[in-house]
């Protein structure tokens with residue numbers, strides 16, 4: 001009855017790409033556990049809708065239009081979010097896009113740069129600016145923080161026709177590990193989450209493809225698509241004091257797909 005480390009009351013979480021999909025799944029669980037939640041996305045209408053959903057859980061919510069592929073927008077966004085919410089305790093660098101090509105040999109430099117700009121530059125700037133805030137807080141006697149990078153199974157499995165995407169996700173894991181080591185002294189933890197096949201807008205084409213339903217989903221031991229809500233528990237755990245000694249790891253949430 002007295003074990004309460006999952007209670008996030010008084011903590012503030014930031015979820016980039018938090019207006020839909022996996023990001024919103026995590027944001028809602030964080031809010032339901034008592035955290036005040038900030039979300040970033042490029043679509044203001046979707047941001048406003050998500051803020052309403054989060055406020056319905058009785059917490060403070062804040063949405064801001066931030067294109068994470070733009071350094072200045074991330075720098076300003078972090079300052080404004082801290083100003084609006086007072087602090088940030090956990091950051092989920094989740095915003096991402098998923099462009100591939102019919103073949104690696106046909107993958108244009110334009111697609112490559114576009115994917116890198118959101119999935120890698122965006123995570124780099126988000127984590128760097130978030131870490132700055134957390135370190136400053138630590139130096140003022142208020143240490144701690146949790147950084148979470150949303151990578152993908154594509155980082156560790158052979159993601160055919162997705163070389164650019166896979167490379168960004170491998171890089172997220174590497175960035176998280178170096179950050180975990182460098183900032184542990186300030187009580188700041190860093191972990192990566194690797195989702196498997198999750199039913200969101202990003203995978204709408206695969207969800208509609210009969211071949212995918214026939215060949216891929218039956219290979220998921222849990223026998224279904226993952227849902228955004230399946231990421232709520234891990235988000236709450238990583239944002240909470242329950243994970244105080246947990247850092248530098250990669251956490252796979254894939255219904256068992258990668259071990260089958």
Ligand code: NDP
Pocket residue numbers: 016017018019020021022023040041042043044046047066067068069094095096097098118122150151152153194195196197198199200201202203
């Ligand atoms: P969705 O397409 O459903 O959502 C993507 C989110 O990212 C939206 O909130 C979108 O908001 C935001 N976003 C996209 N570009 C930018 C940008 N430039 N700046 C700020 N926000 C942006 O994707 P998922 O929920 O499926 O994906 C979330 C994360 O999970 C991604 O990093 C993805 O790579 C990863 N992932 C997903 C898997 C899956 O099967 N779905 C599998 C493995 C990993 P807006 O449109 O308003 O910009």
